[in-house]
Amino acid sequence: MFEEPLNDTERExxxxxxxxxxxxxxxxxxxxxxxxxxxxxxxxHAARAVGGVELVLGWYLGPQVRKFPSDAFPVVxxxxxxxxxxxxxxxxxxxxxxxxxxxxxxxxxxPDLLLLGLTTGRALGTEVSWMPAAMxxxxxxxxxxxxxxxxxxxxxxxxxxxxxxxxxxxxPAALPLPPRSEAADAIGVAVASRIPAGACVQVGPGAVGExxxxxxxxxxxxxxxxxxxxxxxxxxxxLLLGEPxxxxxxxxxxxxxxxxxxxxxxxxxxxxxxGRLSRLPLVAINTALEIDHTGQVNIEGVAGRTIxxxxxxxxxxxxxxxxxxxxxxxxxxxxRGGRPTLVDRLSAPxxxxxxxxxxxxxxxxxxxxxxxxxxxxxxxxxxxxxRARRNxxxxxxxxxxxx
Numbered sequence: 001m002f003e004e005p006l007n008d009t010e011r012e013x014x015x016x017x018x019x020x021x022x023x024x025x026x027x028x029x030x031x032x033x034x035x036x037x038x039x040x041x042x043x044x045h046a047a048r049a050v051g052g053v054e055l056v057l058g059w060y061l062g063p064q065v066r067k068f069p070s071d072a073f074p075v076v077x078x079x080x081x082x083x084x085x086x087x088x089x090x091x092x093x094x095x096x097x098x099x100x101x102x103x104x105x106x107x108x109x110x111p112d113l114l115l116l117g118l119t120t121g122r123a124l125g126t127e128v129s130w131m132p133a134a135m136x137x138x139x140x141x142x143x144x145x146x147x148x149x150x151x152x153x154x155x156x157x158x159x160x161x162x163x164x165x166x167x168x169x170x171x172p173a174a175l176p177l178p179p180r181s182e183a184a185d186a187i188g189v190a191v192a193s194r195i196p197a198g199a200c201v202q203v204g205p206g207a208v209g210e211x212x213x214x215x216x217x218x219x220x221x222x223x224x225x226x227x228x229x230x231x232x233x234x235x236x237x238x239l240l241l242g243e244p245x246x247x248x249x250x251x252x253x254x255x256x257x258x259x260x261x262x263x264x265x266x267x268x269x270x271x272x273x274x275g276r277l278s279r280l281p282l283v284a285i286n287t288a289l290e291i292d293h294t295g296q297v298n299i300e301g302v303a304g305r306t307i308x309x310x311x312x313x314x315x316x317x318x319x320x321x322x323x324x325x326x327x328x329x330x331x332x333x334x335x336r337g338g339r340p341t342l343v344d345r346l347s348a349p350x351x352x353x354x355x356x357x358x359x360x361x362x363x364x365x366x367x368x369x370x371x372x373x374x375x376x377x378x379x380x381x382x383x384x385x386x387r388a389r390r391n392x393x394x395x396x397x398x399x400x401x402x403x
Contacts, residue, residue, distance in 0.1 A: 031058025284320030
């Protein structure tokens with residue numbers, strides 16, 4: 001991505017960006033489907049000339065980047081990842097929940113320069129999230145205007161006056177629908193059976209969450225970090241109550257067309273406010289890479305490889321567990337790559353604490369672990385995974401928690 005020479009337009013953009021850089025400065029790139037991806041190559045060129053520029057990334061859905069040029073960005077920080085960073089070992093990922101991003105941007109990650117992606121009308125398009133907080137903290141804000149971005153966000157003050165250094169016609173980054181599987185569909189049906197009519201539903205992106213949305217057969221509201229394509233299907237089926245609330249809109253072109261001119265995306269101080277969410281009848285539906293015998297959750301990585309970040313998982317799980325009429329559900333396949341996802345020891349640090357897990361669901365059934373001691377949880381989860389092993393035709397586990 002960074003090796004090819006800049007074209008004439010990019011060279012001009014690099015000259016413009018260079019006016020706002022100084023040695024040792026911190027540049028924050030807005031994230032999500034509407035991020036200003038066209039600025040990355042010119043930024044790297046300008047940063048090389050200045051030296052010592054630190055780059056901060058969010059949920060990166062842009063072009064694949066295996067390695068950022070170290071002569072341009074000796075330090076690249078992130079908190080969430082994204083498929084565009086798969087396999088990238090140059091990014092230093094910090095364990096940050098999404099609701100804490102405004103505080104981080106006001107302190108250790110305060111931007112010297114914030115790069116925004118804006119619509120033709122100089123508004124935020126497919127996401128709001130932490131962008132207003134970054135705008136308040138940044139010494140300087142500049143923008144790429146993308147004439148193909150849908151207007152899918154609430155109005156945010158101050159964007160109309162941001163200087164523009166590039167204009168493009170580029171569809172928002174696609175978040176492809178995950179492949180369906182029998183296991184995910186079975187989990188989705190089991191999750192949907194726990195959702196009462198009128199509930200507020202949060203769903204993490206991925207095959208399990210999307211299967212749950214497809215299986216919902218009662219009217220619900222959506223309060224989620226990311227709004228994806230199955231929400232559009234809920235609306236088509238007449239099961240969506242009111243306008244959804246989210247921090248990001250990310251999906252297919254059909255979703256972006258549906259979301260255009262809807263005030264869906266909002267600031268993270270609202271979407272991920274645990275106090276506000278816990279007063280709703282919130283059913284939080286999240287997945288995991290692994291879960292241990294006490295119910296602790298790993299969503300960040302396996303085999304020493306970073307896959308995701310903490311994101312909003314902890315915010316919504318905590319809110320769902322606190323809500324009087326809510327739930328925190330962790331739903332995951334019992335096996336991944338032929339290995340059980342219930343483990344004695346997580347492969348990565350705990351992402352979501354066992355205190356914020358109410359119900360665990362796999363394709364073999366579910367276990368309600370609310371109010372159980374750690375030993376009772378271990379017994380309940382071991383029985384659930386043993387059932388899954390029998391269904392898969394696998395031999396009984398010899399791990400400590402399954403005896």
